[in-house]
Amino acid sequence: AQSVTQLDSQVPVFEEAPVELRCNYSSSVSVYLFWYVQYPNQGLQLLLKYLSGSTLVKGINGFEAEFNKSQTSFHLRKPSVHISDTAEYFCAVSDRNDYKLSFGAGTTVTVRA
Amino acid sequence: GAGVSQSPSNKVTEKGKDVELRCDPISGHTALYWYRQRLGQGLEFLIYFQGNSAPDKSGLPSDRFSAERTGGSVSTLTIQRTQQEDSAVYLCASSYEASGRVGHPFFGPGTRLTVL
Numbered sequence: 001a002q003s004v005t006q007l008d009s010q011v012p013v014f015e016e017a018p019v020e021l022r023c024n025y026s027s028s029v030s031v032y033l034f035w036y037v038q039y040p041n042q043g044l045q046l047l048l049k050y051l052s053g054s055t056l057v058k059g060i061n062g063f064e065a066e067f068n069k070s071q072t073s074f075h076l077r078k079p080s081v082h083i084s085d086t087a088e089y090f091c092a093v094s095d096r097n098d099y100k101l102s103f104g105a106g107t108t109v110t111v112r113a
Numbered sequence: 114g115a116g117v118s119q120s121p122s123n124k125v126t127e128k129g130k131d132v133e134l135r136c137d138p139i140s141g142h143t144a145l146y147w148y149r150q151r152l153g154q155g156l157e158f159l160i161y162f163q164g165n166s167a168p169d170k171s172g173l174p175s176d177r178f179s180a181e182r183t184g185g186s187v188s189t190l191t192i193q194r195t196q197q198e199d200s201a202v203y204l205c206a207s208s209y210e211a212s213g214r215v216g217h218p219f220f221g222p223g224t225r226l227t228v229l
Contacts, residue, residue: 006155034217036220043117043223044204090156099161100158100161100169100172103156104155105153106154
């Protein structure tokens, strides 16, 4: 079984500043990793995913994440945020032989002008 | 439709009543999931359907919860004798299967259930 820890529950950030959302996971097997975003009053959307290959993954809206196997981390970054990035962000992991996603508790990002 | 749809979007019920939540997956997606999101928490897996296989019910929290998927498409999640602790957003997701592996889930907007 896997578990996911998102280290920050709330991240306030000014517009055009960089942001990093931290995610650590625990698993005894190889995993796939995901970041989902939930905009206010909307459903979850996939931002990016790591399946294999390059450990630096680029997603939509200028986000990227880096898989670090030794540190069991998958931190999400964006070099310059916009007001429209205000949302809740979820990190998730699945076993490569399974289909169920285990989610972190979420990080709420609030971007201020 | 273009995405996963769920109905109703909001449901308020009294403790002890039964509720049914509906999910219409993306056409052609063979896998369907139900998750629950309680306030301030991450998503909890409830149940998974894949094709004609027996569903994975390992996440259902009690026997008051059940789900069915008719004709490999629409799914209904039923909660009997609702309790206040059942208050949450119930999310449905569907995914395709390619090369023998199930793809990542596409989520619906959710049903917000409030049990008074």
